[in-house]
Amino acid sequence: MRATVIHAPGDIRVEDAPEPKIVNPTDAIIRTVATCVCGSDLWPYRGLEPVGDPHPMGHEYVGIVEEVGSEVGNVKPGQFVVGSFATSDNTCANCQKGWQSSCLNREFMGTCQAEYVRIPNAHGTLVATDEHPSGDLVPSLLAVSDVMGTGWYAALAAEVKPGSTAVVVGDGAVGLCGVIAAKELGAERIIAMSRHESRQKLALEFGATDIVSERGEEGIARIKDLTGGIGADSVLECVGTSQSMSQALHSARPGGNVGFVGVPHEVAVDGQELFFSQVGLRGGPAPVRRYLPDLINRVLSGHINPGKVFDLTLPLEQVAEGYKAMDERRAIKALLKP
Ligand SMILES: [Zn+2]
Numbered sequence: 001m002r003a004t005v006i007h008a009p010g011d012i013r014v015e016d017a018p019e020p021k022i023v024n025p026t027d028a029i030i031r032t033v034a035t036c037v038c039g040s041d042l043w044p045y046r047g048l049e050p051v052g053d054p055h056p057m058g059h060e061y062v063g064i065v066e067e068v069g070s071e072v073g074n075v076k077p078g079q080f081v082v083g084s085f086a087t088s089d090n091t092c093a094n095c096q097k098g099w100q101s102s103c104l105n106r107e108f109m110g111t112c113q114a115e116y117v118r119i120p121n122a123h124g125t126l127v128a129t130d131e132h133p134s135g136d137l138v139p140s141l142l143a144v145s146d147v148m149g150t151g152w153y154a155a156l157a158a159e160v161k162p163g164s165t166a167v168v169v170g171d172g173a174v175g176l177c178g179v180i181a182a183k184e185l186g187a188e189r190i191i192a193m194s195r196h197e198s199r200q201k202l203a204l205e206f207g208a209t210d211i212v213s214e215r216g217e218e219g220i221a222r223i224k225d226l227t228g229g230i231g232a233d234s235v236l237e238c239v240g241t242s243q244s245m246s247q248a249l250h251s252a253r254p255g256g257n258v259g260f261v262g263v264p265h266e267v268a269v270d271g272q273e274l275f276f277s278q279v280g281l282r283g284g285p286a287p288v289r290r291y292l293p294d295l296i297n298r299v300l301s302g303h304i305n306p307g308k309v310f311d312l313t314l315p316l317e318q319v320a321e322g323y324k325a326m327d328e329r330r331a332i333k334a335l336l337k338p
Pocket of ligand 1: 088089090091092093094095096100102103104105
């Protein structure tokens, strides 16, 4: 089969690789219908995270089940399935409490930019749709496997409630999905922080009521202006840099909450700053599995269309162009078709 391998920063290739096989009885093999490039894939691509030995890439996927292990009873060959970047047994103590992304048997996906993928913990990770979805729904279902699930978690972690004010820091695919989530959860005012016209447009389409293009002190001042001088009830941090975290902390009002889902890179939070901010903080890898049935329904019913974050579709063979376009911010997110 064909599979994506990163060799060094900036060096992404599609190569021949052996087709994956069932290793554990809880595994499934899927034929990838669509996969994509994640903002977090850009960290090693940009050399901001060590690459190490050449290795496969990709953790977002939807596909058709090819084969299941003897202990997989929830899905069967031929079904269309959606999963999550973090696999889970869906039965351990953490899973039972709804924190499947901290499953005691968790394995992170990392081989999905390929024609076939082995899904560990398939019995607790994969959710099948009743029928094969039409092609136009595939991008949104793919988004659910990571960016939409992550945006949803950011909004819940930031405790977005009906009538509340939410700020979304970050205009990548996760931030844009965070706008969708804030809207779905009933936020009355949704302020998207973005400097890019095409992303601002999509944020408005997804339900943002205000756009703030300033950053840093100016950005904080603009948020205060828009929120009666105190800051927002909820802030969704969807970047993972120290600037974005600081922006998020200072954009929430005392008593407000910050949900942080950008994978942190060199983020250090000052104790004094945190102490006097009086904000609640929760973040981490989203327990996407908890939200899958609900989010899949919202997509299939046409209620949400997070697939619009894919503004570039390429054959898997051109994966390198997908990384490049995202790195250069020519594309929000690249969908790959094996
Ligand atoms: Zn578990």
